[in-house]
Amino acid sequence: MTRPHVRALALAAVASLALGACQPAHTPRTGPEGPGSLTRGIDAAEYVRDYESAAAGDSAGSVSESAPRSASAGAPPPLAQPEGRGRPRQPEPGPLEDNTFREAGTSGFVDAGTDAASTFALDVDSGSFGVARTLLAQGLVPPAASIRVEEWVNAMPYADPAPTDADLGVRTEAVAAPGSEDTQLVRVAVGAREVTPADRPRVNLTLVVDRSGSMDVRERLGLVQSSLALLADRLREDDTVSLVSFEDQARPLLAPTPVSETERILDAVERLTPGGSTHLEAGLALGYDQAREAFDPGAVNLVVLASDGVANVGATGPGSITERIAEEGAEGIHLVTVGYGMGNYNDHLMEQLADLGDGFYAYVDTFEEAERLFGSDLVTTLTPVAAQARAQVRFDPEVVEGYRLVGYENREIADEDFADLDVDAGELGAGHRATALYEVRTAPGVAPGTVLGEAEVRWRPVGVGGAGSGDGRATSPIVTGDPGAAPSSDLALADAVADLALLVKGQRPVADPTLTLGELRNRVQVLADRDVRGAEELLEMARDAVAVVPERLVVD
Structure with a gap:
């Protein structure tokens, strides 16, 4: 050769x-x-x-x-x-022959009065997204067990700034779900410091x-x-x-x-x-x-x-x-x-x-x-900056009735183990981004600007040039958005890719149970028209999904 x-x-x-x-x-x-x-x-x-x-x-x-x-x-x-x-x-196997996937399950709503904390290991895997992109492009429906929603969400590029004074930083944003008076979409975004x-x-x-x-x-x-x-x-x-x-x-x-x-x-x-x-x-x-x-x-x-x-x-x-x-x-x-x-x-x-x-x-x-x-x-991203990285979101049961973490089913950590950095979690490298989405049902009458809870990340510093000393910790409050406010490009992109993953998996988003693949494609088209990074790739997948995923596969 x-x-x-x-x-x-x-x-x-x-x-x-x-x-x-x-x-x-x-x-x-x-x-x-x-x-x-x-x-x-x-x-x-x-x-x-x-x-x-x-x-x-x-x-x-x-x-x-x-x-x-x-x-x-x-x-x-x-x-x-x-x-x-x-x-x-x-003879070569067809793309859907002899593959091995393991169903991670689907999380449901949690009563905040019973369990107000949600704890999980941070994850930057994207393999599930790549597998689905390949199959959809070939006109094939990805097996439901192949879809891990958080890997689709983390495959997208987001514009969150990297922290400059710590190894990890956490940001949150919330917006009222379309057509719902008591549901907020919450994005928790964790970013690792960059190393040139x-x-x-x-x-x-x-x-x-x-x-x-x-x-x-x-x-x-x-x-x-x-x-x-x-x-x-x-x-x-x-x-x-x-x-x-x-x-x-x-x-x-x-x-x-x-x-x-x-x-x-x-x-x-x-x-x-x-x-x-x-x-x-x-x-x-x-x-x-x-x-x-x-x-x-x-x-x-x-x-x-x-x-x-x-x-x-x-x-x-x-x-x-x-x-x-x-x-x-x-x-x-x-x-x-x-x-x-x-x-x-x-x-x-x-x-x-x-x-x-x-x-x-x-x-x-x-x-x-x-x-x-x-x-x-x-x-x-070869340089590791944070080991045993995990997140915990704590909701105020006085203002939150229930919540649902979208994805991360096989990354759960017991709430009582959050502060124990000897319990295995995730690792983030320089410039890595990890994002989690929540659907949050608020109590009646909760006003815009109300603090719903707090997101916290903890980690063990590794690598060179670490900020500070000892184990790391960062927090961010979660505040309700205004009813008429539009989501940021990052939240809109994360919400769209999560909804696409759920629909292809055969499920409907809880915040928008009547959503169709055609409607979702139109949402992504708006993001692509605004030149949101990642939207063009997602739009291509949404078009492929409209062509090959029968709506009858989507169950209530």
């Missing part, structure tokens, strides 16, 4: 980096480019294009089984794979890549290769990358290597050819071994699992390596899971592994999404 970048351009980029004149990286979700952003001129998209060509039988795009061109000295010999590209493939690329610590990144036969379905492995090439393009020269692959067994493909040695990293990426069964547990175990061997207490130490989550050799459930993942997370090696492909995909396993490893779970279905995650979001 032709090297997926122009050598002359890459060499020129490296030379310019040495002189400090690097080209800024495009960061579509994280705002203005920060000092230290860079690109090496690698054409990462070439990998997935070549993979698609090979899948179509284009011999020019097939992978050579010989050693890669200009492979670095000491590179391991090539891996012969019985089921690699260029050979006939097995120039100021962040060095990164020790261990990539654990599934190259089993199931990763040869469509262009999954090519998309993984493009994702890894994006990291090679955007990480700093003093960052370190390791690569472990697994199929029937786990294999080390690249020892810890500075990103400045870009050619060695790309040589290892090119050696990822598919074939064999899936021994995910062995891959993660070897990945953690390699990450622990290269561990640097002054760096960010991270394991990234790229897989479809289908384990069929060794222990295959999320509990199989639970203890190791949890221990390593507590000792400073965090786990990010990135899912690829629909059809023979295990969403539940990927989500649970990320939760165990104090990381987050994302889903990649296109090169554009890979570029957004690996070329921008992951690079800028």
